[in-house]
Amino acid sequence: MSVSIFEDDASMPSSIKKAVAEALPAFISSENEKEVFDNALRIAAAFGDESDFSRLTGEKSSSRDEAESFITAGFRRNIGLLVQKTWVEKSDEAMKEEVLFRIDGLCKNLAECKYRKALKDFLPVLQDTVYLLFGSAAREPGFLEYAVRIDPDFGFFWHYINSLEGADNWSEEKSRAAVFLGVCFLANF
Numbered sequence: 001m002s003v004s005i006f007e008d009d010a011s012m013p014s015s016i017k018k019a020v021a022e023a024l025p026a027f028i029s030s031e032n033e034k035e036v037f038d039n040a041l042r043i044a045a046a047f048g049d050e051s052d053f054s055r056l057t058g059e060k061s062s063s064r065d066e067a068e069s070f071i072t073a074g075f076r077r078n079i080g081l082l083v084q085k086t087w088v089e090k091s092d093e094a095m096k097e098e099v100l101f102r103i104d105g106l107c108k109n110l111a112e113c114k115y116r117k118a119l120k121d122f123l124p125v126l127q128d129t130v131y132l133l134f135g136s137a138a139r140e141p142g143f144l145e146y147a148v149r150i151d152p153d154f155g156f157f158w159h160y161i162n163s164l165e166g167a168d169n170w171s172e173e174k175s176r177a178a179v180f181l182g183v184c185f186l187a188n189f
Contacts, residue, residue, distance in 0.1 A: 074187035
């Protein structure tokens with residue numbers, strides 16, 4: 001996937017340019033927990049949400065658990081409403097109901113701290129949600145450019161989730177960081 005669209009656009013926020021060029025590749029390639037979270041914070045800042053995500057970093061504690069619950073509830077509410085309010089063709093009604101069901105399963109995995117499973121579920125749920133919103137255009141090779149033109153933040157988010165393919169072997173904590181980056185973005189979308 002070409003990232004030149006982020007580099008070549010003079011109006012692209014510098015935080016997104018730096019996240020695409022530096023933070024995201026470093027996040028994906030790192031196995032060091034501190035480096036993972038340092039780069040995740042840079043990605044969260046590019047998403048426009050450093051404060052919510054920063055509450056999720058650090059050692060496991062009751063305040064971190066409360067932050068996870070709060071952000072997961074916001075995500076469930078926002079993405080659920082987004083999917084429910086989306087007008088779809090009659091042929092996609094079943095898919096819409098299935099996506100709502102899968103969102104609940106995803107949030108259950110987050111509540112149970114099954115982060116690797118949550119990340120595995122997260123990516124297809126998001127891709128199907130974007131399909132419901134944009135139709136078959138979401139599955140076209142040029143969709144990233146379209147998404148960036150619509151909204152650079154959403155375009156970066158689309159690039160982010162498509163960069164996570166192959167994350168099956170990540171640790172629980174890296175999977176947690178990856179899924180909560182997306183959850184934080186969508187909780188405030």
